[in-house]
Amino acid sequence: MFEIIKFPAASTYSDLCERPSLESRSMDSLIDAIYSQVKQHGDQALIDYTKQFENRDITEITYSDSEISELALQTDTELQEAIRVAYANIYAFHKSQVLVEKRIETSPGVVCWQKSTPIDKIGIYIPGGTAPLFSTILMLAIPAQIVGCKEVILCTPGMHPALFFAAQLCGVTKMCKIGGAQAIAALALGTASVPPVYKIFGPGNQYVTAAKMEANRMGIAIDMPAGPSEVAIFADSSANPVYVAADLLSQAEHGNDSQVILISTDEEIILQTITEIKNQLETLPRKDYALKSLDYSKFILVNQEKEAIDILNTYAAEHLILACENPEQFADAIQHAGSIFLGHYTPEAAGDYASGTNHTLPTNGFAHAYSGVNLDSFVKKITLQSITKEGLKKLGKSIVIMAEAESLQAHANAVKFRMD
Ligand SMILES: NC(=O)c1ccc[n+]([C@@H]2O[C@H](COP(=O)([O-])OP(=O)(O)OC[C@H]3O[C@@H](n4cnc5c(N)ncnc54)[C@H](O)[C@@H]3O)[C@@H](O)[C@H]2O)c1
Numbered sequence: 143m144f145e146i147i148k149f150p151a152a153s154t155y156s157d158l159c160e161r162p163s164l165e166s167r168s169m170d171s172l173i174d175a176i177y178s179q180v181k182q183h184g185d186q187a188l189i190d191y192t193k194q195f196e197n198r199d200i201t202e203i204t205y206s207d208s209e210i211s212e213l214a215l216q217t218d219t220e221l222q223e224a225i226r227v228a229y230a231n232i233y234a235f236h237k238s239q240v241l242v243e244k245r246i247e248t249s250p251g252v253v254c255w256q257k258s259t260p261i262d263k264i265g266i267y268i269p270g271g272t273a274p275l276f277s278t279i280l281m282l283a284i285p286a287q288i289v290g291c292k293e294v295i296l297c298t299p300g301m302h303p304a305l306f307f308a309a310q311l312c313g314v315t316k317m318c319k320i321g322g323a324q325a326i327a328a329l330a331l332g333t334a335s336v337p338p339v340y341k342i343f344g345p346g347n348q349y350v351t352a353a354k355m356e357a358n359r360m361g362i363a364i365d366m367p368a369g370p371s372e373v374a375i376f377a378d379s380s381a382n383p384v385y386v387a388a389d390l391l392s393q394a395e396h397g398n399d400s401q402v403i404l405i406s407t408d409e410e411i412i413l414q415t416i417t418e419i420k421n422q423l424e425t426l427p428r429k430d431y432a433l434k435s436l437d438y439s440k441f442i443l444v445n446q447e448k449e450a451i452d453i454l455n456t457y458a459a460e461h462l463i464l465a466c467e468n469p470e471q472f473a474d475a476i477q478h479a480g481s482i483f484l485g486h487y488t489p490e491a492a493g494d495y496a497s498g499t500n501h502t503l504p505t506n507g508f509a510h511a512y513s514g515v516n517l518d519s520f521v522k523k524i525t526l527q528s529i530t531k532e533g534l535k536k537l538g539k540s541i542v543i544m545a546e547a548e549s550l551q552a553h554a555n556a557v558k559f560r561m562d
């Protein structure tokens with residue numbers, strides 16, 4: 143579990159960058175069955191699955207407004223204040239991402255621009271199987287609130303009062319008592335109680351992820367194929383092993399299949415971090431999850447920073463912490479990662495909760511192609527253009543030549559007739 147891999151002697155890039163395998167094939171028939179039951183039996187299927195998978199009895203699918211208010215009020219006042227602090231920072235960072243309209247005259251008399259409009263109906267999944275991740279509500283409902291999504295349907299199997307407090311604060315319009323693949327199927331297909339949505343957001347376990355992929359195959363947009371949480375840390379000799387160990391454990395405690403990786407140019411830092419992990423594990427309530435995911439962890443000793451950079455760019459971590467002397471310079475060399483945390487006082491937990499950035503990020507190497515959730519995830523961008531008679535006269539010749547070369551005479555005519 144705590145074996146040190148000496149790079150490059152012992153391993154190839156692909157060995158080092160391997161993830162815990164996700165059992166997606168074996169899941170297919172379960173997901174098909176869940177979708178087909180939800181399609182046929184609607185709310186009743188949701189009630190039955192909630193009993194079967196969670197041993198929870200529900201009679202209604204949605205919470206009433208008064209239930210939400212009563213449960214929200216049970217949130218500890220100190221926690222309410224902490225959530226408000228996080229809300230303000232997340233709001234400010236996401237508000238700064240609003241599209242500023244720019245009209246570009248691409249050629250004389252030809253003006254093009256973009257506007258963004260909200261996705262009217264979205265579903266947000268908030269994991270609640272083993273930990274009530276109310277912070278994820280802030281990450282998904284605040285941007286939706288900023289852009290003005292009309293309906294925000296939240297599904298969670300969790301019951302923590304802060305889930306209800308955060309949902310109220312962020313203007314969630316409907317809250318459902320359901321979790322797992324059945325909740326995603328309900329958002330995709332719609333039932334009497336759950337409206338079908340255009341896009342589904344949110345992380346979750348392998349059942350949730352597989353159900354989101356199925357929704358995507360049906361033509362419903364999803365934020366990204368999110369999977370088990372992961373963190374990679376680069377630590378040089380300036381790093382503090384107590385902090386590094388705490389950061390690694392902060393992801394390892396998420397779930398059995400989380401993956402944590404430490405890369406260092408200093409063997410002593412790795413050894414001290416391993417000792418610290420063992421110490422800190424002793425008092426962790428979720429020690430069992432952390433221990434399991436440490437099975438997938440890697441401790442890699444490199445000779446120079448360049449090797450670390452190459453490994454990290456191949457791995458494309460969901461979170462990358464740079465516990466080194468020159469984090470800005472190091473970050474400049476990173477091309478693939480979900481979110482980067484610079485310096486000894488920037489733990490990933492800050493971004494998980496309250497610094498302002500979004501914590502819904504691409505895992506499993508998807509950071510090679512996907513961005514994390516941001517304001518753009520909640521809008522569509524519409525392009526607009528306006529051309530004057532003079533503008534069309536000038537540009538028209540090129541359009542006609544291209545249209546005729548593509549054998550599309552009607553396209554050419556649409557321009558020609560206006561030029562004549
Ligand atoms: N990538 C990210 O941004 C991110 C963020 C936070 C959490 N996560 C991940 O989210 C996950 C949360 O998982 P969780 O399990 O705690 O909560 P969850 O809410 O995702 O899943 C719980 C649901 O799974 C369903 N389920 C459980 N066992 C089942 C079975 N045998 N068959 C069918 N359905 C079953 C149940 O319906 C239950 O409601 C973790 O893996 C964590 O790492 C990822």
Ligand SMILES: N[C@H](CO)Cc1c[nH]c[nH+]1
Nearest residue numbers: 275277278371372494501
């Ligand atoms: N680290 C998780 C994303 O991978 C997000 C989270 C929520 N709460 C704590 N952490």
Ligand SMILES: [Zn+2]
Nearest residue numbers: 392393396494
């Ligand atoms: Zn976390």
